[in-house]
Amino acid sequence: MKFKSTLTLGLAALGFASGLCAEDIKISVPGSTPAAPAAAVAAPAAPAVQYGETEVLQALGWLAGRQMNLDTFGFSEAQL
DSSP states (O other): OHHHHHHHHHHHHHHHHHHHHOSSOOOOOTTOOOOOOOOOOOOOOOOOOOOOHHHHHHHHHHHHHHHTTGGGGOOOTTTO
């Protein structure tokens, strides 16, 4: 009996957690009027950032190093 209640409680918690993570939850309550949408102001688009080959390779190297946990070895700045 304990397994059944644990399973039920786990499924209820999972359903509640997925509801919290859901995007754009809209609840319709009968008898209420929907709120007026805010006026959308079109902001000028920022120019796209162009990264050079050096910056891209540096970022990829950093990501590869983090994936391999190289920070646990305690390298100094001179060794990097």
